[in-house]
Amino acid sequence: MGTRLGALVERLGGQLVGDANLEVSGIAPLAEAGVSHISFLSNSKLRAEALQSQAAALIVSAADDAFIAAGFSGARIVVANPYVYFARAAQYFESLTAVAPAPGVHATAVVAASAKVAPSAHIGARVVIEEGAVIGENAVIDAGCYIGRDAVIGADTHFFANVTFHARCQIGKRGILHSGAVIGTDGFGFANEGGVYIKIPQTGRVMIGDDVDIGANTSIDRGALADTIIEDGVKLDNQIQIGHNCHIGAHTAMAGCVGVAGSAKIGKYCTFGGAAMVLGHLTIVDKVHVGSGSMVSRSILEPGQYTGFYPLAKNAEWEKSAAIVRNLSTMRERIRALEKIIKTKTENNES
């Protein structure tokens, strides 16, 4: 099952140079593409490699097209952004073979009487949906998911198997939640009385916009009093922790293992590398990019790229540098002492 190049370009745009009737079966990286594949050149450094590709057609930028045209005998699709075009083409090929889950509720699902499930939605085996929950049109809730009381799931949203989505939380349209994700668990809120913790009830919700993806085994706390907010287009990878009352701006992305403590306010169009950490009650403005393994311990009020991790070294070298780091103030004192001696000597010489 595949498509003709002409049909692809008609659907996704781009300028086709070559045979519109050529059948292609799928998309593959430059080196792995066979004669029935299309491939893509998203990085000009790979131009030479692209000429060696067996692909039937290449997706290229206008900037790379002259070079490719001179040395590549297959078809070309010239586009503004080859990587984005690749993503859309891959989505299209996937749609050709995807098995759409049948609408309806599996016989083993447990759906409360007052829950409202759209007729076009798919509810898999062993799903539990509590009273008052609402499942939108064409939503797909795979096996073993749990949907709490009065939760709202938007149209075309897909929960993979074994997602837990707690009471009163909401997610918009076209969201994807991966297995093991837990949305709306209690925030970590306690008052301390003589060393003993008294639980503060967590009565807020998690409110998630449209087009949000949440990774496997990621957890998002419900707000303590107000809500935790995840705006449109946010992408969260696996194993992430978002504390209560956080606010994550639209189109911000976080890689795996990131942790965000409670009440952090993060702007739009930010990115966080894997295992980056954000302390609570601070503000990060739009377009901030935090590197992997870096700890944000103060507010960041200026867009840009921020980093903070200890550089890796051979263990013996690290032992040495870490020992000095522990005593940096001693080193500073020694420099000060030297400066003072030099200054005294120089003054003496000058006098």
Next chain:
Amino acid sequence: MGTRLGALVERLGGQLVGDANLEVSGIAPLAEAGVSHISFLSNSKLRAEALQSQAAALIVSAADDAFIAAGFSGARIVVANPYVYFARAAQYFESLTAVAPAPGVHATAVVAASAKVAPSAHIGARVVIEEGAVIGENAVIDAGCYIGRDAVIGADTHFFANVTFHARCQIGKRGILHSGAVIGTDGFGFANEGGVYIKIPQTGRVMIGDDVDIGANTSIDRGALADTIIEDGVKLDNQIQIGHNCHIGAHTAMAGCVGVAGSAKIGKYCTFGGAAMVLGHLTIVDKVHVGSGSMVSRSILEPGQYTGFYPLAKNAEWEKSAAIVRNLSTMRERIRALEKIIKTKTENNES
């Protein structure tokens, strides 16, 4: 649904200054409280803000009361610790509206013949309870949980949906386990023979005290031979990993993403910031506070606050400082060389 101020004070204590018959519907932060809410002043820095609050009543400390009394026209509840009082009041308001799950076993639950479930316990849809397990009075086991063979769940303990609690592990009274938590999974124990790992059976248990909360997607390993111990009042946030044979002292709290390697012995009343890490086979005494993102690589034998993470900087600055950190021993050598030259010169001059 709400309560009269008089009823609240009768139940929770504190000195009411104002109308005991005033109805309040709930609790809210200073800035968000409306005329039917009570609010609280737990930080004297917010005194001025408190005076602007629309709240019907304020919970205040004796120290702040004179200031508030002079400028706030609503009622006051004067208490020893406003934040603790807030927690208890919030619990009370929650109890007024909470829907208590009905006692009994859902028709789709699978309960082994020899398991003992208290008649007052609630067992949700799709729960599986294996042979010999014991579920205490008023325990609530939500949908999809798994309770292993001979496990023991204390009275009034609540498992949210999709908790996994393995064979022979025990938890006391009033515990809360959040979704995705896995208790009693095998510890990471292997013997290495010529590069190949031979599994060491993990035959210990996880023994958890009373009033313990465990967050979403947190995992606690069973002991290898002896047990992993979590004492009373411990609070663990989400995404935490506790290795086999750890011992965590009473009323210790850990924020999200903390990892504790095997056989660590942690004292009472400790706190661990988010993503703090503790290596195995070490000891941390009572009342140690470890900052977020900090790695405990040696025993800590003195109470206090400990920290260790690389400070965040703009990426270009970090690149510079990290390059120097890599070569700190060179810098130290240069200082030594300077000191030697100065010393020689000084001695020459003196001679």
Next chain:
Amino acid sequence: MGTRLGALVERLGGQLVGDANLEVSGIAPLAEAGVSHISFLSNSKLRAEALQSQAAALIVSAADDAFIAAGFSGARIVVANPYVYFARAAQYFESLTAVAPAPGVHATAVVAASAKVAPSAHIGARVVIEEGAVIGENAVIDAGCYIGRDAVIGADTHFFANVTFHARCQIGKRGILHSGAVIGTDGFGFANEGGVYIKIPQTGRVMIGDDVDIGANTSIDRGALADTIIEDGVKLDNQIQIGHNCHIGAHTAMAGCVGVAGSAKIGKYCTFGGAAMVLGHLTIVDKVHVGSGSMVSRSILEPGQYTGFYPLAKNAEWEKSAAIVRNLSTMRERIRALEKIIKTKTENNES
């Protein structure tokens, strides 16, 4: 239920010095072993402690045997590697008491018509197995697991309760997956168009070899186009994240909370301490050992031990050292200035 020393040695090898008819009931650490236990001395530093053990028999190396023989009155089993022998003996004792799960499919499991389940396999309560999946001989799939379409589970592999194993992924023989593990979730792949993320379909698989253990709440992404590969004998602890298209070489072990970004290629016989992080698209050769909390940000092309974390200190000391780290380039400038002055002075003196 126990075994005679003679039977143990017949099964596992080693040279028995003592009564072959002695019954032992299990294995325990030196200090905890009672008169019906065997124990083991895997570290010569514990020789003196071993002499105090109440154990009926000790597993010792040839190197330690003379010392032990002189002071210990119980039996000895002299072996090449006491710790490996302990692991095997513990496995043997466990096998004596383990309750083998009965072959067959639980009445509440949902198994698709075209799935192939070996008659000797055990399928627990509430398991869901999708179309085309294959479950090998003697496999044990505990309650609540989800096995996706066309997935393949090898013989003697054990999934603990609530594992999610997605479509088309494969695992070999004798694997162990712990609760909450998610295999074959979508990788984190997006193209960015004007700030908005366009999802790249993740159509590869996760291919897992034989004798692989995967910990609780660990997630492994399926490949984007090609597959994610986990070779034979890999051991992954809890809370680990493996990105799409990673390749992890045979007999590599990772402790809890490790994160590996996409397309990292990791060699054989490596170890990663807890919370170590590996950036994407880099290469780590065989026999590399990365310390806990350390970030691998570049390829490692030489075997050895690598570390990189900020040393813990009392908070006040850390504040001081971190402030200097932020300004290390200033310190370097001051040293350069001193060197220049000294050099000038020396040259002047010499001229």
